[in-house]
């Protein structure tokens with residue numbers, strides 16, 4: 001049985017910055033819950049027929065954000081498993097309202113948090129993250145300063161992934177998801193999940 005909202009809504013939605021481990025931990029969480037995993041970056045790539053980095057270069061970021069909004073809307077409506085969003089998806093107002101509605105209906109939004117010190121070696125100088133090209137550390141800090149308030153506002157569960165291997169982070173997120181879905185877990189403020 002999946003935790004979170006029953007029916008066609010996701011069991012959990014992972015948000016957070018690049019390198020927080022949304023894709024890696026999301027897969028592991030889906031295995032633990034026995035549900036399917038879906039990632040909006042992969043959905044966008046499927047719809048466009050090319051890599052995220054190529055969409056940014058050939059079609060521009062606004063087009064990427066349109067495709068991303070569509071991917072998030074579709075997945076929130078019909079994916080019953082674990083859903084990882086692209087790092088910047090939460091900055092779209094339509095997506096923010098959709099996530100608020102999902103959470104208001106009992107859905108679990110997990111903010112996978114990470115410090116620069118741990119995110120930097122994970123994202124490295126990998127060209128597949130177009131927004132970090134040039135000076136990855138400085139760009140990452142800029143993005144996080146802009147986005148942190150939104151990640152925190154939308155989250156119902158907050159997990160820091162520093163100093164922990166993915167399996168351990170997934171176990172912690174699992175505890176948060178199951179706890180948030182338990183009867184009586186009605187606190188709307190994000191719950192910090194301890195190791």
Ligand SMILES: Nc1ncnc2c1ncn2[C@@H]1O[C@H](COP(=O)(O)OP(=O)(O)OP(=O)(O)O)[C@@H](O)[C@H]1O
Pocket residue numbers: 016017018019020021022023024025041086087122123129161164165166169
């Ligand atoms: N807890 C962790 N400890 C160490 N390395 C990790 C951890 N979580 C993820 N990683 C590694 O960090 C890299 C980035 O992880 P991942 O792609 O899952 O991040 P993401 O949040 O999905 O990023 P993006 O927003 O760019 O999609 C991968 O190489 C992954 O193996």
Ligand SMILES: O=C(O)C1=C[C@@H](O)[C@@H](O)[C@H](O)C1
Pocket residue numbers: 017018041052085086087088089128129130131143
């Ligand atoms: O942080 C961001 O804005 C992004 C993160 C990735 O997941 C991709 O969605 C894309 O590279 C943009």
Ligand SMILES: [Mg+2]
Pocket residue numbers: 022023024039041084086
């Ligand atoms: Mg990812």
